[in-house]
Amino acid sequence: MTSLLPTLPGAYYTDPAVFAAEQERVFEQMWFCAVRGEDIAAAGRYRTVRVGRESVLVTRNSGGEARAFLNVCRHRGAQLCADEEGAVKRTFRCTYHAWSYDLDGRLVAAPNLVKMPDLDRVEYGLRPVHAREWLGYVWVCLSETPPSFAETVQGACVERLGDLASLERYGIEDLSLGRRIRYDVRANWKLIIENFMECYHCATIHPELVHVLPEFAGGYAAQYYVGHGAEFGPGIEGFTVDGGAGVTTIAGLAQEQDRRYFAVTIRPQVFLNLVPDHVILHRMYPLAPDRTVVECDWLYLPEVVAQGHDLTNSVELFDRVNRQDFEACERCQPAMSSRAYADGGVLVPSEHHIATFHEWLRDRLR
Ligand code: FES
Ligand SMILES: [Fe+2]
Structure with a gap:
């Protein structure tokens, strides 16, 4: 068992021909x-x-x-x-x-x-x-x-969470938009997906997130194990920038969903983040090989939004995470065209599941 797996070669992140093929076979098909x-x-x-x-x-x-x-x-x-x-x-x-x-x-x-x-x-x-x-x-x-919506979109949630019922408890269709932030990221969409899939970087760049979810310091993402949600640390009251209390919890969540963060990647362009009092959903719009607009929605119970609760601390946690992540992706983008990265880089064990994403992509482009 090797501890290192190859990434995609750099050209996958810069070549307009690869981007055109992705538009045709990924974004216009799925x-x-x-x-x-x-x-x-x-x-x-x-x-x-x-x-x-x-x-x-x-x-x-x-x-x-x-x-x-x-x-x-x-x-x-x-x-x-x-x-x-x-x-x-x-x-x-x-x-x-x-x-x-x-x-x-x-x-x-x-x-x-x-x-x-x-x-x-x-x-x-x-x-x-x-x-x-x-x-x-x-x-x-x-x-x-x-393609079958049940097999692809819903299938990604089942694969990650174990079943659809656990997702349905959040009642996402009935939540209200509390805040939306649009990020114009100067990086290839795949760098953003790969980054979202791993937590090897969490201890380095996400101090606030690791404070709330101490197990992330170990480098294993919430997406690593089926059905696993990262647990809030002792003394953490809510998924907020300082670990203070959040807003009203979504009623009907199961015991194992309380005080936990779950994340799902729905290929090709959605990230779903579930915590007891809100849901954060990212949608990516790839515009060029080196440019992706990410629209991120923070969704809360309708009464929380209607009553004008202060969402600052709640929104700020993942807004910081987003900025930290996108800055890292933007730091990688220029290197994708360097001869140093012509053959790509490597995935360490806590990133090995990213290789599945690469295989999936190569398959679609074949
Ligand atoms: S009406 Fe002529 S182009 Fe639309
Ligand atoms: Fe991150």
Whole structure:
């Protein structure tokens, strides 16, 4: 049994051809966690997000269902919605020649439409993208034949936590957004995933996190063992920057979920962090080989958010962790194109599970 395993070679983190292949075979094929459902709470509210090489328009129809479309006008291809978010009453109207589409993507109006009987309104509707809601998020898939949601997205949670029931106890779909922070990270998305998967770095760069979760000082991540959650240290009252009390605990958690932190990686772009009084969900949007936007949501019980509880200490813990992590990733990115890293580096035993991620990626790109 060797104690060292190879990483991916540096070019995987810099080569535009690798990035293009990832967009095509990973992000445009798999389920992608696009937006929080409450961001598009009302019919006609929308957000546009980048998924692989496409801009995707995510909205809600009058029946309350999430809908997603390619953000491209079917007339001459103008981008339909230029803003990252907004709201329309009943239709999306292209600013070029005023073709208008309803919230289900049907072409409903265009100048001189009646004089063009051969212009089929169904045929020239917006190109739909598969969409479904889970955990209070809208997940989209650009593939015409999406992979099984149960096997891929939910399967990742089962693999990590042992079952779906333990995740359902957090009632993530009913939580409210307490805080959102967007990080523009100058690093390849895989560096961010790999970093999230291991805790060998915890003792070095995360003093506040290790204070709350002393077992992290040992270098073994909460993701290392199935069903394992890292336990709060003695005297720690909550998952906060100073270990002081948090806010109201989510009712219905099991005994073994109290005073513990669980983490799940849902490939390819979601990190889920579960603690007794809140849930932190990261979504990555890879924009370039060396640039990834990470949108991080802190979710609490609705009454906690509605009553305006002070979330500062609660949010600050993982905000610091994020900044510490992303700074480390940004420190690695330039080295990915160095000849010193042409053959990659090594994974020590507490990082060996990252090799599974590399195998999975190579498999998808093959
Ligand atoms: S390109 Fe949209 S209406 Fe012409
Ligand atoms: Fe970290």
